[in-house]
Amino acid sequence: MEEKNINKNLPLVRVEDIYKWYGKVQALKGINFEVYPSEVVGLIGDNGAGKSTLIKILSGVLYKNRGKIYWKGEEVNIFSVKEARNLGIETVYQDQAVIGCLSVAQNIFMGRQPVKSWGPIKILDKSKMREESEKLAKDLKLHIPSADQEVRFCSGGERQGVAISRAMYFKAKLVILDEPTTALAISGVNKVLNFITRLKEEKIASIFVTHNLYHVYSVADRFVVLSRG
Amino acid sequence: MINSEKIKLELVEHLIWLIILGVFIVFSLTIPHFFTIRNLLFILYAASPLGFLVFGEAIALLSGNMDLSLSENAGLTAMLVGVILVDWAPWLPGWVGIILMVLVGALLGAVNGFFVGKMKINPFLITLSTFIMFNWSTYYLRRGVIVKVPDALLVLGGGKTGGIFNSIFVIVGMVFILYILLEHTRFGSHIKAIGGNSEASGMLGISVENINFWIFTISGAMAGISGLLYVGYLKCIPSTIADGAIFLAFAGAIMGGVSLQGGRGSIIGALGGLILMGIIDAGCTMTAMEPALRGVLNGFILLIAILINRTRESLRDRILMPK
Numbered sequence: 001m002e003e004k005n006i007n008k009n010l011p012l013v014r015v016e017d018i019y020k021w022y023g024k025v026q027a028l029k030g031i032n033f034e035v036y037p038s039e040v041v042g043l044i045g046d047n048g049a050g051k052s053t054l055i056k057i058l059s060g061v062l063y064k065n066r067g068k069i070y071w072k073g074e075e076v077n078i079f080s081v082k083e084a085r086n087l088g089i090e091t092v093y094q095d096q097a098v099i100g101c102l103s104v105a106q107n108i109f110m111g112r113q114p115v116k117s118w119g120p121i122k123i124l125d126k127s128k129m130r131e132e133s134e135k136l137a138k139d140l141k142l143h144i145p146s147a148d149q150e151v152r153f154c155s156g157g158e159r160q161g162v163a164i165s166r167a168m169y170f171k172a173k174l175v176i177l178d179e180p181t182t183a184l185a186i187s188g189v190n191k192v193l194n195f196i197t198r199l200k201e202e203k204i205a206s207i208f209v210t211h212n213l214y215h216v217y218s219v220a221d222r223f224v225v226l227s228r229g
Numbered sequence: 230m231i232n233s234e235k236i237k238l239e240l241v242e243h244l245i246w247l248i249i250l251g252v253f254i255v256f257s258l259t260i261p262h263f264f265t266i267r268n269l270l271f272i273l274y275a276a277s278p279l280g281f282l283v284f285g286e287a288i289a290l291l292s293g294n295m296d297l298s299l300s301e302n303a304g305l306t307a308m309l310v311g312v313i314l315v316d317w318a319p320w321l322p323g324w325v326g327i328i329l330m331v332l333v334g335a336l337l338g339a340v341n342g343f344f345v346g347k348m349k350i351n352p353f354l355i356t357l358s359t360f361i362m363f364n365w366s367t368y369y370l371r372r373g374v375i376v377k378v379p380d381a382l383l384v385l386g387g388g389k390t391g392g393i394f395n396s397i398f399v400i401v402g403m404v405f406i407l408y409i410l411l412e413h414t415r416f417g418s419h420i421k422a423i424g425g426n427s428e429a430s431g432m433l434g435i436s437v438e439n440i441n442f443w444i445f446t447i448s449g450a451m452a453g454i455s456g457l458l459y460v461g462y463l464k465c466i467p468s469t470i471a472d473g474a475i476f477l478a479f480a481g482a483i484m485g486g487v488s489l490q491g492g493r494g495s496i497i498g499a500l501g502g503l504i505l506m507g508i509i510d511a512g513c514t515m516t517a518m519e520p521a522l523r524g525v526l527n528g529f530i531l532l533i534a535i536l537i538n539r540t541r542e543s544l545r546d547r548i549l550m551p552k
Contacts, residue, residue, distance in 0.1 A: 061432075081434045097432040099425040101492040102418075110422055111434045113415055123413045145551050153551055 010073050012037045012174055012205050013058070013089075018067035020053050027053040031067070033224045035174060038203040040196060042216035045226030051209050054226070055176045058207075059091035060084035088173035092163040092180055100152035104144055105133040107151050108165050136165040140195055157188030164195045168202060175199055175206040181215045193219050238548050244541050245485055245501035249508065256512045263515060274394040276507030278303075278386065278458035280500070281400070282474055283481035284407060285338075285451030287499035289352070290482055291411070292444045293424035293491025297356040298341060299452040300475035301363035304468070306333045307456035308367045311375040311466040314382070323381025330382075330457040331450050337363065338449015339442070346442035360475070367468050375466040386461015396458050403454070407496040420444060424491030480527070481506055484534035486541065502534075 011034035020028040028050045035041050045051045056062040058069070060081040068075055071087055078084050084091070098107050106113075109129050115122040133147035142161045144154065151162060160180050167175040177196070181189045196219045199206050210216050216223070240247070257264035282299050289296040310329045314321055337359070344355040388395045411417035419440050422430040431437050459470050485502025487494030509530060513523045 081432065085434060091432075093432060097429040099422050099429055099492070101425040102421060106418060106422075110418065110430070113418060115415065121409070122415065123409070124415065124418065126413075149551060150549065153549065 011035060011070070012039075012072060014070040014073075015054075015058070016068045016070065018054070018057065018069075019065045020050075020057065020062065021065055028057075028064075031226070035205050035207060037173070037205055038200055039205050039222065040200055040220045041205075041207050042213075042220035042223045043207050043209045043226065044213060044216065044223055045211065047211060049226045051211075051226055052178065055091065055178055055207065055209055058084070059089060059176055085170070088171070089176065090167035090170065090172035090174070091176045091178065092160060092167070094179040094182060098151045098154075098159050098162055101150060103148045103150055104137070104154070104162055105129040105147040107162050108133050108136065108169060112170065132169060133165070136169055137161075139168070140165060140198060155188060156184045157191035160184075160188070160192050161195060164192075164199070167199070167204065172204055175204055176209070177206060178209045179211075180208070181210065181212065189215060234548055238545070241541055241544050241548065243501075244537065245498055245505065248537070249501060249505050252505065252508055252512075256508065260512060260515050263512070268511070270393060270397060272507045272511045273397050273400070273504070275462070275511070276503050277394075277396040277400045278455050278462055278471070279474055279477055279481065279506075280503045281403070281451045281455035281458065282471070282478035283485070283499050283503045284403065284496060285448035285455070286475075286478040287482040287485070287487045287494060287496060288407070288411075288420070288444055288451070289448050290487045290489060291424050291491060291494055292420045292441065293427060294345060294352040294441065294444060295356065295479075295489075296338075296341060296352065296445065296448050297475055298337075298359040298363055299448060299455075299478055300471040300473065301360050301367070302334055302337045302449055302452035303456035303459060303471040303474070305363040305367045305370075306330055306337065306453045307460050307466050307470050308370050308375070308468060309333055310382070310456075311378060311460070312370050314379050315375055315377060323379035326379060326382045327385065327457060330453045332453070334453015334456060335446050335450035338452065339446040341449065342442035342445030345445060346438045346440075349438075352445075364472075367470075371466075371468055373468060378460060378464065378466060382457065383461045383464060386458035387464060388461070396461065399454070399458065403451075404496055404500050411496055416440075416443075421492050424493075426492075477506065477527070480531045480534075483538070484531065486538055488542075505534075506530075 014034035016032055018028050018031040031054060043051055053062065057064050058078065060078045060083055063079060069078060070076070076087065078087070099110065106129070114125040114128050116125050130147045137144055137147065140161050142158050144158065151159060154162065164175070180192045184192065193215070196206055196208060208216050208220060262268065282303060285299045286296060307330070310326050310333060313329065314323065314326045341356055341359055344350045345352045385395050385399055390398070411420065419430070419435050422435060423437050423440055427437050455471065460466055463470070481502040482499050483489070483502070484505055485494065485498035485500065487499055513526065
């Protein structure tokens with residue numbers, strides 16, 4: 001563990017002495033680090049260093065065996081994806097959690113769509129979803145002809161853009177990007193790096209997980225290096 | 230998008246209705262007395278019991294699942310409710326039977342839903358087992374026919390209001406409800422999402438377990454209503470009710486453009502598939518076609534529909550592809 005350039009403010013999130021075992025295999029051994037508001041932290045480590053495990057714990061997919069997580073100074077337990085989202089932690093997954101046969105708008109809002117009440121029935125507010133999605137797409141400079149376009153026609157970089165728009169729209173405080181550039185061509189990588197800069201402008205903190213130091217170098221404020229847990 | 234492209238897209242999306250129109254025109258020109266309002270209403274009436282199986286299957290397929298047990302669910306539900314009303318509790322008012330049909334169907338569907346949703350067992354395997362169980366339970370309850378069916382059970386499937394069969398109102402109403410549910414509610418979007426990519430849906434905070442449970446429960450309720458309509462149509466409850474209709478249910482949904490891979494298709498399309506089968510069936514009946522040959526024809530039409538749908542999908546992709 002090695003850190004540079006320590007910020008004096010209260011950290012947005014701080015993990016303390018995190019341990020995680022998978023059966024007898026120890027994936028994480030006493031991890032400590034913190035992320036400050038509107039900061040871009042590059043989380044670097046070799047394959048198998050435990051990066052994915054660590055971010056899965058933060059995003060509510062896995063639960064830690066030992067250690068503490070503090071959110072804005074208060075200790076929290078994150079048991080599910082929903083709880084993480086309620087805190088304001090949004091995750092952009094490596095394999096791009098998008099649903100190919102649905103539209104860009106549906107993908108951005110999936111799970112939390114705006115609704116209009118029709119008596120006791122709640123009807124999806126499709127026009128609002130479309131408008132908001134088009135605004136977000138413009139903002140992130142996504143080249144999609146319309147928010148009705150099915151995601152399977154989007155390029156890899158644009159798919160990451162769709163996932164990142166979720167975080168922007170729902171006012172996430174912390175965005176975790178799990179290897180967002182791995183499967184992408186150079187143009188896609190540049191796009192994703194631009195998205196991260198945009199997040200910073202919106203004062204959203206992000207953790208950029210990667211094993212490629214060159215990708216993270218241009219955007220990160222600080223690095224956390226993880227070596228063998 | 231350019232306007233002519235939009236028209237093309239609409240034509241491709243609703244191809245099934247063009248095919249229906251074509252078949253309809255050919256039959257009207259070649260079969261005497263085919264083109265009458267009475268005949269058209271009768272076609273819809275005769276197809277309505279199967280229609281609910283088609284809808285149930287369409288919902289299961291949209292979510293990336295399948296349900297082999299729907300037709301046997303309809304048969305067991307009809308027989309069980311019949312036995313309850315006739316033998317076990319003859320003092321029950323007949324209308325209770327209507328509610329029981331829906332509830333029993335939903336309950337049998339919920340058994341599938343429990344194993345697929347909560348236990349995460351492959352839907353093919355689970356519904357294959359329940360198919361066999363439901364099928365033989367029907368024979369165990371009664372081998373033969375319940376002839377004296379309470380009138381209340383016949384009203385929806387066989388009665389008429391203002392000269393129009395009640396089952397037509399039932400099916401049109403259900404298409405409307407399912408259309409709203411699938412296209413305009415969160416629940417409907419979750420069904421398509423898990424059909425499209427269930428792993429990603431889980432990451433987006435959708436409870437795949439719960440949605441799967443409810444999908445099978447709703448499909449089961451559709452099967453229960455189907456059983457009710459079969460009883461009204463046949464005016465009795467034979468133990469062979471809806472036997473083998475599951476293949477036609479799949480055929481109808483697939484002809485209507487519901488994809489086996491999940492996530493794609495609509496209830497309006499499934500209705501189209503049902504109507505096409507109904508028209509062809511009526512045509513065969515009116516020309517007194519040999520029953521075995523009709524079976525062959527049904528299979529052949531399904532094959533054509535699959536080929537047409539494949540072409541339709543690639544045409545659709547070509548239109549939608551961003552330039």
